[in-house]
Amino acid sequence: MNRLTMIFLSLVIAVAVIGYFVGIGDGVPQPDGYYESSLVDAELSRTPADDAKLIPAISYAEIADTPMGPTKSWQTMPQALPDADYDLYTQIEPSEADKEASSKLRASRRAFNGAPPVIPHPVENTTDAACYACHSGGVKMAGMKPSVMSHQFLGNCVQCHAPMAPAPFQDVDADVATNFVGLPAPKQGERAYQGAPPTIPHSQWMRENCNACHGGPNGWAGMESTHPWRTNCTQCHAPSATLDQMPDAELFTPQDVPMLPSLDVVEN
């Protein structure tokens, strides 16, 4: 009887002890591996000496001799700023090969020069905001470089830019048989003489932001400006009245600009 009581009491005590330790746990499930020894060991083996974030405990007697204030990690240290990923003043030497490659890639996204480029990826019913996230200022990410918007903020991006087929229909044969041949991109603007700033060989409409293609970290290889620090492009590069659809532009060719009559000089 006594023996049974003893066994019973020992069990009660055992359950109580287990219950106590279970009870003092916070009940929060821990991710697998959290208590794996290597992690725990690493945690336990940290000492104030090799970890600036740990503040060693001191006795009351030591207080007077211990400097108080910012810990080591809070103390200022002379730092070198990281290099900017883009240096405005890097020497740019556009190569013909780069230019050719960029032009081809550009042309591949347009039915003709001046057409809004197609979107080379599917658009899954995302809003305009999703487009702006990558295309407003441009980003470089994982080797990808989304084009920068060359025009002002406009709503309804897909109004003008056709995307690739929606995901469920990507395997549908979308080939079309056409004889359409689009206007090619101009190779360069005109220069009045060697070294003169070239004219702008395309319309400025929807291309108000020259940097989208010609400068900054997002410029197209071969088309980048050699002087991206200059900010007023049309100061030196003349646009075309015809391409910009200026009123009555078609009436005036460069040879036929309306002028005052020549001076009537009497020859003697």
Next chain:
Amino acid sequence: MMDTKRRNFLKSAAMAAAGSMVAGNMSLPVVQADQGVSDLPDGDGLSWNKAPCRFCGTGCHVQVGVEDGRVVAIAGDKAADVNKGLLCVKGYHVGGILYGKDRLTQPLLRKDGRLTEIEWDEAIEIIAKRIFDSPETFAFYGSGQWTIPEGYAAQKFMKGGLSNNHIDPNARLCMASAVTGFLATYGVDEPAGCYQDLDECDVLILWGNNPAEMHPVLFSRVTDRRSRGETVRIIDIGTRRTRTTDAANDYLEMKPHGDVAISLGIMHLLIENDNYDKSFVEKHCNFRGDEADTPTLSGEPISEDEFRKRIAKYTPERVEELSGVPADEIRMLADLFADRDIRITSLWCMGMNQHTMGTAINSLVHGVHLLSGHFGRPGDAPTSLTGQPSACGTVREVGTLSHALPGGRVIANPEHREQCEGFWNVRDGSINEVPGYHTVEMFERFTKPTAEGGDITTMLVQVTNPGQTLPNLNALFNDKKGLEDKFLIVSDVYPTATTALADLILPAAMWVEKNGMFGNSERRTQQWFKMVDPPGEARDDCWMTIAIARKLFEMGHEGMKDKDGDFIFAVKDDDGQEIPIWEFDRYYDTNVDKHLFEEYRLFTRMKHKNLAPYEEYVKARGLRWPVVEQEDGSWRETRFRFSGFDDPFVEEGQEFDFYHSTSNDGRAQIWFHEYQPPPEVPDDEYPMWLCTGRVLEHWHTGTMTRRLAPLNRAMPTAYVEMHLEDAKAANIRQGEVVTIESRRGVCDLPVWIDGRGRPPRGTVFVPFFDESKLINNVTLEAYDPFSKQPDYKKCAVRVVKKSAAKVSS
């Protein structure tokens, strides 16, 4: 097999395009064709000229870049008030529509079931002979894509020349209910406002309308105001979520026909709360109801008390029951309309027009605006949009409908017939007093054997594709096959579902391959010149009509002579010599468009839709009628019709004047119509609603846009949009091909769950652009009693898994 290979190539091309965001050397996707054209364009000798876009009724102007006789580039026209230099994805690629490899270039005659190339002379003779032998069983089916001179020539040829009124356009399927709505309300067709309303409204209400895809230039004109810091509240009332909903502040999801209840509910609250515009109603409006046993467009006058009595039952709670829109939202709409300090514009298109209560709902929405006084100030406008470039210009104004005559005249009115005979200088009584067959009836009679009363035996179709767009094709079109004594002549630019059954195919010139004029949704008449030659033997539709008429003239048909014995389309040079415009190589010796337009212009004054001389349109990017000559000889267009501050025909000192009022007292009509349920509602057998419509990338039947690489690649196939839960319940997966079945026919389509549009449970949506997946085999041909426009927006269907469909068949 080859297909798989090509698909893989295309897929890798698309992936290369996606991957090529990494600058580097990549294989290039095929966008720019370079297929054996020897002299590629280089920008030398490029010339630019204006033209309205070929596609929708918005009426954007493009600048067309032409080099070496080919269109090579398109730019938005910055001088155009409609689009201010912007276009949509279709407009930017409109130049490519001329260059599909399968352009029709030679007349083709079906002999023993096979198509054989023939010469034009033979083709014209075959047609003329069939008409000569049986003029009264001939029908001419045209289009809102006819240019104004093309429609006018067809109209004069049929009604003036052949004394045959069986001429109707595809616009019957598109905006006939808008016409009857305007006529019933104002006594004269077409919107009073203009696109400036979009710039000035505080609230934009879209009644079953998705302009973000269908009229994108107009929609971004509104949403871009927000980018500039202005506030516009967009309220989308619809049966499914669309891209327009994404930009809307409020989305009110209604049941089909809910719009009727909603408009009645708003009017009820305005009266109940006594905050309608009493002074506007007192001065400018009457009330109307359709109580007669045979309802007419002018209806019966009713008193304001009677109107109040009838509308009393449309309480917000009752409207909620009928429309599914919560009562509080109805109150919200009524409160907006009660606020006279804000400007409200309503927009609608096919949602309200393709409706068996189309005339009623059009009239009711006008009524909401009139009752609340939201009319006639810039930004306060009930405005219907059109889907075709000249539905307004050619169909509504030239009147190429089976019951109409040019300039707002009708066949039923003897005076109108007499006036037209006078203008045309044809013998008295030339115009048949019995209206012709409207579209649905015309095709019913064409596809029915002659012995069974099918009294249309020869049909000429120009600039449209009824084999794809008619509702219930199995009843209205497909039966033509095998009917020996029926002869279908189709003029088109590419092979279509219609040419598939044609006995004679005529290759047509299109867009800037010919001179033309269009009239857009805001009363703007536009002009362009021919810029390039059509391919092969393709020729102008207007020339075809004139050549057929000339052949009949030569065969001795009396109707082709005017009172003086001259050919009805005679054009004389300065010396009085007739120019043989029926010979195609002489057709451009003169500007036939100009001659026809100047003749047509005389018709437009009766209804105060005055047009300016042709030369004024050459100078302008379109002018909005009425265009009236000023004292200094200049021509002034009109932005706001019936409004004293702008309309030259409003009596001096009047704020508003509805000068074509059906009640002859200068007042507009506020109509009451009882709500009626849709003609076919889902039941146990066919448990789902089917709605059909369009997508941004393709225009109508896709004949043009599906030949443009960037567009077809963006939207390569029609699909059925389904709610996720409906798909789950039927064990249907994304992309799986299912069968849509109705009582009338079937159509197989891939499923797009949570696609571009998101229908609610119990509704599916299918676009109709894909000629390889004809959803109109499934749709219903029930139509509005006044406008005869069919309802493509609602019928009952079931969605069947393919495997299950096979078991049952």
